[in-house]
């Protein structure tokens with residue numbers, strides 16, 4: 237059975253923002269895009285920068301260290317096709333956010 241980890245209160249991540257959280261031993265970035273939450277690996281593929289501390293503009297999450305840009309909904313780097321952050325299931329339950337790290341989302345799968 238999948239383990240869901242409490243990572244934040246909904247109020248911690250208003251629409252148009254991203255936050256950094258620890259889920260188990262993994263650092264994740266959570267982005268709120270127009271009320272829908274997305275969770276992805278929080279360590280930038282470049283040099284491990286803190287993606288959750290980056291800026292969110294639309295779907296684009298920009299690493300604060302050197303400006304690499306990712307699609308926060310898929311983890312895909314904006315210009316390098318071979319670079320993609322793991323993404324994770326995230327759910328809102330009664331004002332709190334929970335993530336499941338056990339099965340990173342397949343970016344080719346449809347999302348509801």
Ligand code: FES
Pocket residue numbers: 280281282283284285286299300301302303304
């Ligand atoms: S560590 Fe993220 S752009 Fe360099």
